[in-house]
Amino acid sequence: MTNKETIKLTSLADTNQFAKKISAEVKPGMFLLLVGDLGSGKTTFTKFLLSELGVKEKVTSPSFVIMNEYETPTLKICHLDAYRLDVEEDLLFYLDAPDQTLNIIEWPNQVNFDYDSYPCLKLTFEKQTQDQERLLTIERNN
Template structure:
């Protein structure tokens, strides 16, 4: 999953959004780790489940890493400045993006991760 994330990173530009959708333990954070490492982040990458967003400003471009799992409604995402983050010259990675699809803008790179008995299936589409 980390290798896949690194491959994705090669195709991302400032302003891009990566929506990660999958069950608990599917590999969303591992994909995030691969993206962050490939873009130059040197530190640890953990799912911001309780912090809601982690900012990695040592990468090029900066990365804003969101986890929507614990949010109850879309207003909570707006309250932490979602619209301001969309205006930044950064890459946004959003775990559990399917929680509030109405706030995910057009042009978002969506990666769906599905558990299978023999591994995982990844699918990609652009919203």
């Protein structure tokens, strides 16, 4: 990954504003790689992002089902939790057309997959001492 920056999110409103900003960048064939410990804000960010993209249904964590799919009139979205996956074939089993969908992957490092062959945005969330405060590292490969 190249092009790295770090920002501080001090509230849910900050996270929502960041999701609005990122919504202008996402496109089919892109991977959003969400890294961070449990409770660091990965799914919360995804809820804000998908709302901004026009998803009307309730957005939930994919932890138990591994993948949730959503659609807007212009975009198909796959939200996947790779924590229980470990090989590329497992990931591709769920992502049948990764070049045609927006692929949001939580725990992407669990799978040995060449994400860099796709446009990628890696977001690393780190909880800080204040309840809603997060340090967010953003890396782009394009």
